Amino acid sequence: MAAFDSEDLLYDLADLFKMFADSTRVRILYALLDGEKNVGELADSLSMNQSAISHQLSVLKASKLVKARRDKKSMYYCLADDHVESIIKTGVEHVLEP
Amino acid sequence: MAAFDSEDLLYDLADLFKMFADSTRVRILYALLDGEKNVGELADSLSMNQSAISHQLSVLKASKLVKARRDKKSMYYCLADDHVESIIKTGVEHVLEP
DNA sequence: TGAACATATGAACAGTTGAACATATGATGA
DNA sequence: TCATCATATGTTCAACTGTTCATATGTTCA
Numbered sequence: 001m002a003a004f005d006s007e008d009l010l011y012d013l014a015d016l017f018k019m020f021a022d023s024t025r026v027r028i029l030y031a032l033l034d035g036e037k038n039v040g041e042l043a044d045s046l047s048m049n050q051s052a053i054s055h056q057l058s059v060l061k062a063s064k065l066v067k068a069r070r071d072k073k074s075m076y077y078c079l080a081d082d083h084v085e086s087i088i089k090t091g092v093e094h095v096l097e098p
Numbered sequence: 099m100a101a102f103d104s105e106d107l108l109y110d111l112a113d114l115f116k117m118f119a120d121s122t123r124v125r126i127l128y129a130l131l132d133g134e135k136n137v138g139e140l141a142d143s144l145s146m147n148q149s150a151i152s153h154q155l156s157v158l159k160a161s162k163l164v165k166a167r168r169d170k171k172s173m174y175y176c177l178a179d180d181h182v183e184s185i186i187k188t189g190v191e192h193v194l195e196p
Numbered sequence: 197t198g199a200a201c202a203t204a205t206g207a208a209c210a211g212t213t214g215a216a217c218a219t220a221t222g223a224t225g226a
Numbered sequence: 227t228c229a230t231c232a233t234a235t236g237t238t239c240a241a242c243t244g245t246t247c248a249t250a251t252g253t254t255c256a
Binding site for chain 4: 038039040050051053054055057058072073074075
């Protein structure tokens with residue numbers, strides 16, 4: 001087994017995967033692979049209302065998976081770091097295989 | 099964006115991550131990184147009752163993340179393939195970083 | 197075969213979660 | 227400043243999820 005206390009780690013790990021375990025959040029993160037987008041653009045491209053997207057963005061931000069910046073009236077969100085991309089890609093690999 | 103219809107993929111992806119989004123299931127999968135274990139051993143090492151473990155194992159098996167074989171009275175479970183390990187490790191990397 | 201062991205299954209319950217709606221906050225520019 | 231646009235937040239509710247308890251199924255070996 002691992003050298004550190006793995007129990008805490010595994011609870012954190014489950015919490016991390018929870019962020020990817022909802023289709024709305026995954027679709028948001030996937031859309032952001034292209035680059036930053038504002039709330040309205042995300043709502044349009046996912047065909048969901050603004051409130052639902054905003055709620056999920058706040059959850060993702062609290063988990064530090066996305067970052068936000070303001071430009072004029074709009075809030076632009078982007079992926080917080082490269083890990084997000086690699087987690088998605090590792091998952092995609094699994095889903096796409098026989 | 100991707101060349102295939104990414105919508106179905108992303109729902110499958112969320113379903114995949116759901117399996118890792120519960121601490122009991124993550125702990126089971128993590129324990130199985132060591133090699134196969136039977137239901138009683140898993141229940142002992144996670145300090146949970148047999149029924150809870152069995153329920154989660156059936157979920158994991160339905161998602162093809164674990165495989166089972168019988169030996170005498172016991173059912174031994176192991177990880178279904180290497181992807182499971184790489185998904186966990188990619189997640190661990192993220193959790194362990196500043 | 198039948199007792200004992202190991203695991204699976206079913207039902208019920210509490211806790212959690214995501215979406216919708218309504219409304220509030222905040223920024224912009226006339 | 228005020229109307230408007232863009233986003234955030236609070237609340238409610240239905241749906242989902244994981245655990246527990248009770249019981250069933252299935253296997254082994256005397």
